[in-house]
Amino acid sequence: MKTQVAIIGAGPSGLLLGQLLHRCGIDNVILERHTSEYVLSRVRAGVLEYGFVELMREAGVSEHMDRQGLDHEGFTLAFQDGRHRVDMKALTGKSVLVYGQTEVTHDLMNARRENGAPIYYEATDVQLHDFLDGKPKVTFLHQGEQHSLECDYIAGCDGFHGVSRKSVPVDRIQSFERVYPFGWLGLLTDTPPVEEELVYIHNPRGFALCSMRSHTRSRYYLQCSLAEHVEEWSDDRFWTELSARLPADLAAKLQTGPSFEKSIAPLRSFVAEPMRFGRLFLVGDAAHIVPPTGAKGLNLASSDVYTLYHGLRGACLEGHPERLDRYSEICLRRIWKAERFSWWMTSLLHVFDSDPFSQRIQRAEQDYYTSTQAGLTTIAENYVGLPYEPVV
Incomplete structure (x- = not known):
């Protein structure tokens, strides 16, 4: 088999890249080690930056998102001294869209099915060959048959545990990581959200987040010990502990009900540098992880896709392979800013086993950023998403 771009991973970043490439006439094949049902079963983020929304529209898969997504112009930070609304629309002129990652993936899967572009689910023993200085090739097993896929470029969209980053020689890549001493216990329930916008809460008992997927489906999180078991x-x-962490007025109107998904996720910050190795490009979680506090995981993957897509257009359609030379530089500049914001939001809102000085510094940060126009604008600019940088 031959193609122009081999895409490893059929999560939202791999599917979005494949859809964009297909629409502009660049052949691509997607390989995914799991079933499509497994990919859809993964419950993830639901806050989309304006840049991600625009990229979905450019990919021609926004009809359902535009109809069902909830436009949010602000969100609330709640501390012991009260509640503070961050009016993103007034401060930046932009907003975010609440639309679940599962729905994003479903929309992209449907588009792939409709356009008939090749996708192999349950592809095992995937191996990447000759991407550093030769003609790339990907070998894999599918339904018991060995396949060899020759290509011009490989996009590694297969996540933190995928084969793409692991295929890079260890002396060619550097990793940066911070592991946080707590996790998030998440619960999904078919009850109306306690508030129309997201509410981030710092409480002496621990952090809490009130989020949603729709007007009738809510997503709640609690900071918990990593020693806890779901x-x-x-x-x-869960409901008792959440009520204890909420401001009294929110606790009074909280509607509880049975959960249909519950899980504990550890928090970490991770970046791999560089993100290009010859003709292999790492995308999304394959190259970086952020704690979910800043709602940046899926959105960072989207900005990687944007940069790689435009670089591949230059290389494959316009005869300018040098457009890909700055892929890593452009992506990492935005990634580290998002890593900083996610780390800062985590530090601002969670309870750490800290000394009294660090606790006072945290309180001062909370007060400063919510009591000044400059502080609120900084939060709003980062939350709605920094601009995508064009490839030139």
């Missing part, structure tokens, strides 16, 4: 958290225990 089986230890009954629905009743």
